[in-house]
Amino acid sequence: MTLPELRETLIEPDSAEPEASLLELDELWSFVFKRANKRWIWIALCRATRQVVASVVGDRSAATCRKLWEQIPAAYRQAHCDSDFWEAYQVVIPAAQHTAVGKETGLTAHVERWNNTLRQRLGRFVSKSLSFSKSDVMYELCLRLFLHDYNLSLALSLD
Secondary structure: OOOOOHHHHOOOOOOOOHHHHEEEEEEEEEEEOOOOOEEEEEEEEEOOOOOEEEEEEEOOOHHHHHHHHHHOOHHHOOOEEEEOOOHHHHHHOOHHHEEEOOHHHOOOHHHHHHHHHHHHHOHHHOOOOOOOEOOHHHHHHHHHHHHHHHHHHHHHHHO
16 A cells, blocks of 8 residues: 555645645654664645645755755645744745744744654654664654644544
């Protein structure tokens, strides 16, 4: 059995809703096998639906940020993006579509909450834990399965 593309789990954004055209972007780190093998999970979350519209695993570079940007589906590509002040966002995302904000504004609160949800539900994504992935394959498969389950459960609850 194969999982569909993440974009196939998404609810179509309601263009009449102001938050439908807002994405929150963030990155969190964990590791594979040992703490020295850091992996960064980059997330684009729709503020209106709370669904993850795109994700990518990599390092904390502009190249990985660009991969995240390219993964964002066409229906969300014109959305305005709020992120933290990490330089990669400013390099990759067009200035007219991007605002760098501090956590105190609350404009990235949903994606920060999502990071906590991931860490609470899957021990392998906690930065200090006895639970961890021993391979990149299992790390990415567990993340992908979680993303699909998370998005589909939101879609069912909104129906």
